[in-house]
Amino acid sequence: MISELRITNLGVINSATIELDPGLTVVTGETGAGKTMIVTGMGLLLGARSDPKAVRTGAGQARVEGAFTAPDRTTRARVDELGGELDGDELLVARQVTSAGRSRSWVGGAQVPVGSGSAVVEELITIHGQSEQLRLTSPDRQRELLDAYAGDSVSESLDGYRQRYAERQQARAELAELTEQAQSRAREIDLLRFGLAEIEKIDPQPGEDVELAAEATRLQRSDDLRQSAAAAMVALAGGEDEAGGAMSAIAAARKEIETLAATDPDAEKLRSRVQDLSYALTELTSSAADYLDGLDAEPGRLEQIAERRSELATLTRKYGSDCDEVLAWAAEAASRLGGLESGDERIDELTARIAGLDGELAELAGRIGAARREAAASFATLVEAELAALAMPHARLSFAVTETELGPHGADAVELLFSANPGSEPRGLGKVASGGELSRVRLAIEVILAAESGNRGTFVFDEVDAGVGGKVAVEIGRRLSALARRAQVVVVTHLAQVAAFGDRHYVVVKADDGQVTTSGVQRVADDQRAAELARMMAGLDTTDSALAHARELIETADRARTAKPVRARRKKPAKAG
Structure with a gap:
């Protein structure tokens, strides 16, 4: 309150x-x-x-x-x-x-x-x-009023109906979207499959393009590398047709120092050091020889690298700037493809679900419609009784409940039919009722509800x-x-x-x-109230007669409201189900 x-x-x-x-x-x-x-x-x-x-x-x-x-x-x-x-x-x-x-x-x-x-x-x-x-x-408001009167007999089924109807609408929207996009989905599936097949055939490895580029650079410089390595070998071991080189010089120095050490103990330290240097030079010469041999170990390797890099380039032009991005695209494409290929399965699932919901909704709509029709007769009887008390003794009123397609509130169209005078065919309330009649119908309904x-x-x-x-x-x-x-x-x-x-x-x-x-x-209150009522009735300055009329109206109202109103008894509609 x-x-x-x-x-x-x-x-x-x-x-x-x-x-x-x-x-x-x-x-x-x-x-x-x-x-x-x-x-x-x-x-x-x-x-x-x-x-x-x-x-x-x-x-x-x-x-x-x-x-x-x-x-x-x-x-x-x-x-x-x-x-x-x-x-x-x-x-x-x-x-x-x-x-x-x-x-x-x-x-x-x-x-x-x-x-x-x-x-x-x-x-x-x-x-x-x-x-x-x-x-x-409005028919919507008339349906709401009828449902309010029917109470649990409608609301219990209507709650479940609305829940399933919302689910059905959502499923239908998803199905319509999937169906509408079927062609574009098929085109995208073909493109994704082609791309994944192309990538799978070439089979790029993470970072492979970077590694091959570095190897190609090295191989392209192999001539310079061989010349430098050969010169180093000559300097270390001497040429094929000529003596000399660091190893020959060290060997000669070692021979002379060993002669010194044989006659002079103070030269022993020199002998030890020249031996170490001879061993180190021998290892260095061997490593340089291996390096030089390695430069000629894979003839045609540069051509192989060029061919492989060309294959990888066909992928990096379409799916990413390098191998890593190509592999990332392939992972995303595989996931997307799985979702698209499941579209047809989803369409079948949605179609079956909608059919099941249609059956459930039809059953619930039947219960709701039956409860509405039963409540409509009782409600109309009570409203007519109230209208009779509101100086409309010949008013006839009924709720027409007709079946329609499934909608958000059931499968019923509700229309309130009204006739104020005997002999007049009841028609839609909004078409035949005057403003005063609408006021009384509204009040009668509210009192009953x-x-x-x-x-x-x-x-x-x-x-x-x-x-x-x-x-x-x-x-x-x-x-x-x-x-x-x-x-x-x-x-x-x-x-x-x-x-x-x-x-x-x-x-x-x-x-x-x-x-x-x-x-x-x-x-x-009292005299002031009587004066206000007199003003409302006469619209002029209050007079003794107007005040007397106002007081008489108050007394009449007091007697009228203490009288027990006569109303039709409601036949309670049975609960649906």
Whole structure:
């Protein structure tokens, strides 16, 4: 239940506070006084689209705050998830709209996305304005109302249906994409297979191109290398046709030193050193000879390298700048190819899954349709009884439930058929009902749904009495009063017959400057209330006769709302299944 609503800088309202209690609260005021801003403010708490033009002229921002008492466990849990806190047993919710179009929302003191804030409030308040009256003519809204009345008999099957329907839609979308891309997928498979086969045939190795380039460079310089190696051999061992070289010189030096060592012990150290040098020179000469022989060990190797590098170049032109990149492409291509080749298998899987889901959906849709048809008869009977009490004794109303293709809400088309007068064939509600008739149908449905569901939240009605007056207005007031026995009801009205049923009465009065201040939202009772009702009826300065008429209207309302309303009894629809 909402206990207080504070509005600042919204429309013509400068600052206003209205305290709300259980039962029926009526809000009245002259045209343009801003009484509908109360509904607009509650709509902002419910997440309505913010309109910068709604900010009072000259103000930078508008703000609406609502205080809710004793929220249920589910609401408390949502507030806790959002990081908000309750103030004792009270929940504070706020919405702020700037003249630049920015919007903010708070729940329990925590700033939250507007959608999150509205999700909390929409469980607490239901607003019925002119837009809801227009929605009543839509088949979707008529189906929602029928499902709400049917309760578990529809909702239990509908929950499972919607889950499977969403899965089916997802599978169909994937299947359509796979089927549409079949040709491009086949072309890509051929390209990938060709590339992988070409790479497999050549069989490049990691870093092979780099190694071959280095070897080719070395082989291309082999002539220079052989000349240098041969010169080194001549210097070390001498030529084939001439003596000399380092080895010959060392051998001669060694012979002379050994002669010295044989006669002079002091020359022994020289002999040892010349021997070491002779051995080292012999090893060096052998290594140089091996190197020279190695340069001529693989004749034709350079041609082999050139041929292999040419093969590798055919790959690096297409699949990467070097062998490593070519191998990386091959790994990615193999993975991609596996996914593409599984496309046909996936198509078969999806086709089978969709067929299975179609069967499950058809079965669930049959249960839902049967439950709707059973509920439709009972619901229509109750609405007709309410309409009879609202001065429409000849009204006929029925829900036409016809089979259609599978859709997101089942396989039914729901249309509310209506006839206000005897002899008239029932037709679509939006085609034949006047504004006043729509108001009464909407109120009758709401009263029934509230009674059947046990909804004890807050209902806000704006212009529910549009297009009616006299006895009908009295019956609307009585029905609103009956609804207020089970829930908190706030109604903005311009009819004294409706306002007379209020448990409390607020009047919105503009100041001389055209704005509504805190003192401009006044709670009236007794003589003040009678004066306001007299103004609403006569539209002139109150007179004794007008006041007497107003007091008589209040007494009539008191007697009417204490009378127990007569309603048809509902035949509870059986649960599907």
